[in-house]
Amino acid sequence: MHETVDLTFDVNGTERTVQVEPRETLADVLRERLALTGTKVSCDAQVCGACTVLVDDLAVSACTYLAVDADGRRVRTVEGLATDGRLDRLQQAFIDHAGFQCGFCTPGMLMAATALLEDDPQPGRDAVIHGLEGNLCRCTGYAHIVDAVLAAADRPATTDRPGAMDRSASADDAGPAA
């Protein structure tokens, strides 16, 4: 038998207990043990942000965070954002502002932006860009993602972006990467 450790933690508001090996990452446990596959693993090196989850309100890379380090803590994943099938404000803003294309980076973007808005409820565009610079979007839809986060923060989404067009008036599919 390999050494295992009892891990008890709060996942999206529910207490869970899992026997894990010390070497298992939080991403492993969320995806393989708890079937919470919303959290994606892409670079597996803390660079891309696809695996971003919140541990005690702080964004971390679940791919390189030991599951045992979450013992006794509160973990939030993308599955915890919606309530009773209703999308939260940020998720709805991503839809309204076309904040995703293929969608692979989206769970990480949503969790990174959730932490960002909880920390700074009224960020400017620069603060959003800085806060999300560790989350990579291979489809390069950055401008729309930033617009979505600003909209969720109740900031005018398009007024301070140079050259931005109002999406309600005109499609803006050639938006530059932020």
Next chain:
Amino acid sequence: MIPRFSLARPRSLTEAFEAFDATGGDAAWLAGGTELLQVMKMGLAQFGTLIDIKALPELRGLDRTADGSVRIGALTTHRELERSAVIAEELPGLARLEAQVANVRVRNTGTIGGNLAFAEPHSDPATFFLACDAVVSLASARGRREMGVDEFVQGPLFTARDQDELVVDIIVPPPARATGRGYDKIAFFERPAASVAVRLAVTDGAIGDATVAVGSLTEVPTLVPRASAALRGTEARPETLSTALRSAVDAFGELDVVADLNGSADYKRHLAGILLGRAAERALTEALARA
């Protein structure tokens, strides 16, 4: 996947050293894990036991000491440094540096002790601490010792720390009056391509003491004494800095710059020249504000 290991979770320094001893040396200290878990995952290192040091109270804390030094506990995260009121007041250049380290997830988990102990040649804080004359404090079952950053960092990914030793804290000594400590970097990937840290003290309207350190250029963060000397004696106004900066940049020609993914040696030297100007200007602005 990370290779299998056993986990020890000591609650004090004494327990930590006992845990290390019990492994016969096949162990590594685990803090934020941003470097260690990565190299283990890549198969570059393997340990029978990881000793989790996050619960050691001796490695915590971030405060001013009685003599005006700033003591940074090894477990302090990059994010805590970025947000600390003490750092904002005493070392604003460090707060700015920390806000730009890697990404917010790494800053939330990665610790300053781990960063220094890993000795990645492309590290921001080591270069800054080198220019600040900071002291690294180490502890093991055999006792304590202290050394400067230049003595601590001995090569790429190689430090003076013995395997059973822990970084306890980093002490930044109190600066002379009217001192500023500036830093700037450029990064194309997660880590800096080139960086420069400058410490300046203004005396009687001129730059008195000056220290220039470069990072990511050479194999380890390096002091550049001739660049430091070129800045000394200059009239302490941003407009008069440029001549002194030109001769300071010349001193970078002597450095054994390593070409890497970020660019050729000449290109990195060129970047460092520009960063020196920006770091010096920040240091001078801070020094004049404290005069």
